[in-house]
Amino acid sequence: MQNEARLLHITGIVQGVGFRPFIYQLAKVYGLFGYVKNLGNYVEVLIEGNKESLDKFVKELPEKKPPLAKVKEIKTKNVHFSGYSKFIIVPSESGVFENSIIPPDTAICEQCRSEIFDPSSRYFHYPFTVCTNCGPRYTTVRTLPYDRENTTMADFPLCPECEIEYTDPLNRRYHAQPVCCPKCGPEIWLSDSEGNVLVKGYEAISHASDLLQQGSILAVKGFGGFHIACNAREEEPVTELRRRLRRPEQPFAVMAKSAVVAETFARLDGEGREYLTSHRRPITVLPRSKAFNLAEAVTPGLHNIGVMLPYTGTQNLLFDCVPDAVYVMTSANLPGRPMVVENKEALEKLKGIVDYYLLHNRVIANRNDDTVIRIVNGRAAFIRRSRGFVPEPVELPFELKASIGVGAE
Ligand SMILES: [Zn+2]
Numbered sequence: 269m270q271n272e273a274r275l276l277h278i279t280g281i282v283q284g285v286g287f288r289p290f291i292y293q294l295a296k297v298y299g300l301f302g303y304v305k306n307l308g309n310y311v312e313v314l315i316e317g318n319k320e321s322l323d324k325f326v327k328e329l330p331e332k333k334p335p336l337a338k339v340k341e342i343k344t345k346n347v348h349f350s351g352y353s354k355f356i357i358v359p360s361e362s363g364v365f366e367n368s369i370i371p372p373d374t375a376i377c378e379q380c381r382s383e384i385f386d387p388s389s390r391y392f393h394y395p396f397t398v399c400t401n402c403g404p405r406y407t408t409v410r411t412l413p414y415d416r417e418n419t420t421m422a423d424f425p426l427c428p429e430c431e432i433e434y435t436d437p438l439n440r441r442y443h444a445q446p447v448c449c450p451k452c453g454p455e456i457w458l459s460d461s462e463g464n465v466l467v468k469g470y471e472a473i474s475h476a477s478d479l480l481q482q483g484s485i486l487a488v489k490g491f492g493g494f495h496i497a498c499n500a501r502e503e504e505p506v507t508e509l510r511r512r513l514r515r516p517e518q519p520f521a522v523m524a525k526s527a528v529v530a531e532t533f534a535r536l537d538g539e540g541r542e543y544l545t546s547h548r549r550p551i552t553v554l555p556r557s558k559a560f561n562l563a564e565a566v567t568p569g570l571h572n573i574g575v576m577l578p579y580t581g582t583q584n585l586l587f588d589c590v591p592d593a594v595y596v597m598t599s600a601n602l603p604g605r606p607m608v609v610e611n612k613e614a615l616e617k618l619k620g621i622v623d624y625y626l627l628h629n630r631v632i633a634n635r636n637d638d639t640v641i642r643i644v645n646g647r648a649a650f651i652r653r654s655r656g657f658v659p660e661p662v663e664l665p666f667e668l669k670a671s672i673g674v675g676a677e
């Protein structure tokens with residue numbers, strides 16, 4: 269059969285989302301040879317083989333792409349056949365990435381989530397479990413290109429087991445920059461209001477969940493900042509939090525384990541349900557249900573409520589012992605100030621506001637507050653476009669003749 273060669277230039281969100289190993293695997297399926305490499309604002313693929321396999325490869329590429337990848341355009345041209353004898357992933361070169369797009373942070377995926385609840389997995393109860401399809405991204409990036417040594421994960425050298433997963437193109441964790449495990453990754457701990465460490469690891473999370481049930485107010489460090497959390501089912505902790513924050517009325521967002529729990533106090537229709545459960549996990553402002561059974565102090569006098577589902581491992585584990593718990597999860601910032609991101613800063617600035625701290629030692633390189641979406645006339649409107657969306661570009665539906673600057677307000 270006649271061999272042919274094609275050169276593909278693929279643009280979109282194709283870096284840091286498992287795109288190159290996906291191409292590698294797809295090439296293997298069709299017995300094609302050549303290479304894939306990152307070239308900054310696009311990925312280049314050279315594939316060689318018989319015409320029928322090449323056609324299938326090109327057709328299936330956008331259909332089977334990894335969940336977090338977004339293919340904007342594929343330019344294909346026939347090129348001279350060079351006779352590659354295998355398919356390779358070419359290592360990234362430095363200096364060509366200035367225009368590359370950093371992927372946004374994404375909620376823990378179903379596979380990783382099941383691992384943290386599986387006693388036989390080495391990721392059991394480990395809150396920083398991630399793979400190519402999930403986890404923090406933007407909030408870890410110190411500089412480009414998006415490689416591990418340029419992220420806050422550089423502080424945690426890979427252990428041999430993680431190294432094997434990270435370097436195997438057929439593994440779900442191949443080149444997933446935030447990969448880590450209980451042996452080599454960040455640590456979580458619970459501290460009192462003075463910063464004294466009370467307990468570490470999963471015990472810290474289960475203890476935090478007990479404290480929340482008992483009415484304490486906690487600071488919880490996440491991907492892109494801190495939340496202040498308390499039990500949203502009881503009036504007293506919510507009222508106490510309002511008193512300490514001097515916020516008598518501003519509604520608080522809440523977090524529930526699943527859409528099933530959220531449905532007991534909010535109405536989830538079409539778009540609202542879709543956004544709430546999407547891997548971007550925004551705070552979705554939904555109408556309160558008739559059976560609303562949370563503390564009235566959560567959204568005093570309002571007919572709607574901001575709801576989100578857990579997106580970090582820690583948040584998922586906080587629901588482990590009390591699956592129907594609902595927590596207030598409000599951004600930890602003082603009025604008019606940006607959200608707190610550093611442990612030391614949290615201990616100083618949240619003094620008198622929280623009773624305990626659930627902290628970890630991964631540095632937050634970029635502050636990233638929760639996104640807030642409201643459904644207006646059946647369509648989603650951004651109140652705040654942030655975690656899960658930023659820094660993805662906004663595609664304008666028209667041509668812009670001049671440049672514009674758009675600020676937060
Ligand atoms: Zn995952």
Ligand SMILES: [Zn+2]
Pocket residue numbers: 426427428429430431448449450451452453
């Ligand atoms: Zn490890």
